[in-house]
Structures are given as C-alpha cells and as structure tokens.
Amino acid sequence: MATLATEHVSVSYPGQRLAALADVSLTIGADDLAVAIGPSGCGKTTLLNLLAGFIRPNRGRVLFDGQPVTAPGADRAVVFQHGALLPWLNVRDNVAFGLRLQGVERAARRARADEVLELVDLPQAAGRAIWQLSGGQKQRVGIARALASPSRVLLMDEPFGALDAFTREQMQELLLKVWAQSRRSVFLITHDIDEALFLATRLYLMSPGPGRIVEEVQPGFSQRYRAGESARAIKSDPRFIALREHLLDTLFRLRRQEEAA
Template sequence: MIGRGKPLLQGHILSTLEIKNLSVNYAGSNGQNTLALSNVNLIMNTGDFVVALGASGCGKTTLLSCIAGFMQPSEGTITLDGKPVHGPGAERGVVFQKHALMPWLSVVENVEFGLKMRGVSKAERHSIALDKLKLVELEKYAHYPIYQISGGMQQRAGVARALASDPAVMLMDEPLGALDALTRAHIQDLIVELWWQTKKMFFFITHSVEEALFLATDLIVMTPSPGRIEHRFKLDFSHQFIECKDSRKVKASPEFISMREKVLSLIHDGQAEGEA
C-alpha cells in the first residue's frame, strides 16, 4: 500500500478518509430523539467511488453532511489524512441536488467562486474555471446566466464548481435526483469519466439502485431507524464502462441485472423489517 500524502504517478496525492464509530442523534422538538446514524465505520481512499444507497431516512444525507462538516456528529470521528474534520473546507467539495448555484453569477463565475474567496488572481481562476467547464462539456455556456441553462447543465456546472477547488474528496448529495432519465444517464457517464480522469475520491448518494451499481467501486447499502451500513459490495461496472464506453451494454449485462435484483431485494427486506 502507498503511504499517506505520497504523490501517485500522475501527480495526484493519495488521501484517506476515515470514519470511526460515527453516530448522530437528532434532538426532536417533542423530546423524542432520532438516531439518524448509528456506529458507522468507513474507510475511503483516493480513487474509490463510494456510493451510499438507501431509502429516505436511512441517514445517507446525514452521513454526507458530517463528512462535509455541515454538522457535528454526536459520537465518533471523521479524519482526512489523519486530520479531524471540523466544519466545511475546500478539500471536501460538495455537489448538491439543487438550489446551490448562485443565479447572480454566470456559469464561469460560479465555478470561479471558491477560488475568488481564497484570493486566487482573476486570470488564474478564470483559466482553472474554463478548464473544469471543459471537463463537464460546458465550456460553450461559460458566460450564460445560470437561469438560462437546463437542469442537467446546472448540475454539471455544480460538479465543475466543486472540482475547481481541486478537493481530495468529492461529496455528491443526489446530484442527479431531479433530472429526467435521459439526462441522468448521460451525466452518469460523464461522472464516471471524470472520476477516471481525476482519480479523486468520490462519495455519492443516491436512491437509484441502477445508478449506484453503475457508478460505485464500493457500494454501501444503508437501512433506516437507526441509520446504519447494512451491506458492502465491491463493484467494477464503472471499470467496464471505461473499457467499452457503452453504458447501456454495461447496464444490460446479466451480472448487472442479477446484482440489481440482489440489492433491490436487500433494500426491500430491510424496509419490510423496519416497518414490521
């Protein structure tokens, strides 16, 4: 294994995100507390694409919020390269489901935002931003206002914005949840390509089984009340896509379909258990 902080061949830094015994207990207004996460343990490395899959209420968004630093856990620790996570930071980029872009800025100004806040010079941040927009195939729309581009383009702009800070971890909170099926499939392909090119660590939330299987190298299936990681799988459908560049073929393969049925039944059983 390669040591922490040591550069990889392409000049990337190998990072490790470690989540230990993480629990989150929400204080309810009626005195009834909700255990949103119970004793979650997870280790992610650079190059891992971890997908958290589960029905609503399983704590996957809470888990992402803790990693992003938007909330503090009740118990347990999160460390990135040995340093504990306290509050949000530019080394952990976040892509939201919606309402996160700034409509008073153009597409490229949105992507530049974080760099501007950290005092990067105008010329430098502009060239970085255009570079990231190229990665998400949005360079033609760089100077469009946010409200004039489609929902799919807005999500791609959100991805470019998170990439602009060159974070160690990309945190994606159901980024494709509000898109139509065709746009969604297209951006899934794009995200796999991005992951492959940037070799970053991705943590991606979804409730779509197909999406989870297609993207993940490491799939965690979460179940509610209390939210916890119930199953873990190592997958390589994204590698298959990188080789053949045909996502429909990957998703139509017998292994993919049998895996999908397996995960669906796991989630279904988990839910029946929870409701019983």
C-alpha cells in the first residue's frame, strides 16, 4: 500500500499569474526513496510543504495511508534545507529536541539520540556545540533529529545543496544506508541530476510555469548500491550516463519551448 500520495493537486499562491503546482499526482510507497528534481521555481518546496501538511492544496488531495493529510504530524519528519538547528543546544539535545516536546523522559531521549547519532556516523560529536561542526556534520545532525522521531517518512528539502562535491557523495551514501536501516520512506528534493539518479527509486522530473511533473522514471541504481555495487561504478555505468543525458535533454527542450512561448 502506498504511504504518501498526491492526487491531481494544484496550488496557487495569491498574486501569482501561474499555478505553483498544477495537477500533480505522485506516489511514495513504503520502500521508496522518491526524488523531485527540476529548475528553481518549479514547485518542489511547495510539493514538500503539501506532503508535510504545512499547506493545503487548492484542488486535489494529499493522502497518507489513504487518509487525507490536513496538518503536520510526527509521522512525517522534515529535514530543512538550512538545517534549522538550535545553536544554544549541543548536538545530542538538538537531536532529542522533538522527543522532549513529545514528553519523552530524559534518559530515554538521550539513549535514542545516541542511537541515531551512531547511525549517521557522529557518535563522537554528541556533546559538541553546533558551531563546532562542519557543514556536512550539521546536515547529519539534521538527519539524526528527523530519525529520532517515530516518523515513517522523511521529507528532505535540498539536504546536501550547501556541501562540497566530495562530502555530498559521502552524504548520498550515508542516506542510502540510513534509508535501508531505518525502514522509512523518503521524499527528497535536489537540483543535482546525478544525485537524483543515484538515490531515487522513483524520480519525478518537474518543470515550472505552471509547476508540474513532466516525467517519472524508476532508475533502480540505489537498489544496485544496496546490493553491494560501488557508487563510482554505478555513476559511470553507460545506462546511468544515458539516463542523465535524457533528463537533461528533456529539461533543455522544455526551457526552449517556454522561451518561445
């Protein structure tokens, strides 16, 4: 059964000529790592905000296990683009923050925080201040915080956008490990085609004016990584390169059509 789905959703913001999203239908199954990719302004964050329950569609429905999503919930954790960490709390307390709000007692939330810090390869940083962390480490704390909650879905908005290419690749592999071990479905936004292709079980290519899904593909490379193939081998596979060229072609063709219109 599908976990999260949108059915023909449209979103229009006041004062905007074109809809931010028009007739968008997608499915994120329980085992999926779904990725939305597309140029700036095509409605990716709007889509994530719908799935999180931060906003409601003007038309269509958002469903979680078949039930309409009407508000944010602890079952859908969000990893924000800029980390949104609390600088006055140390790493462990940042990770445990949501649990504190939920009334989980101190020893239990510390134990849970340490468990997920282990999962994101940061066990040694639990007592550190946020300002003592690198960008990649901060992103891992943001992921750990989302994992600490009892959520079944992780919603991630450009989680690796601010990282250098090498750290970014490390984080992609870490995410695949976390995805496999934590048994949650993931919805991730990115601008990076290689990242989208490498991670996605389902890839949604989006285009602006109005924001819509123009193509869905199921690349299958993350399953190959899970089965033991190396990231470098996968990313240099001719099928990977051909699919990247195909997606780029589609994006450029749409751009030309838009400019001609």
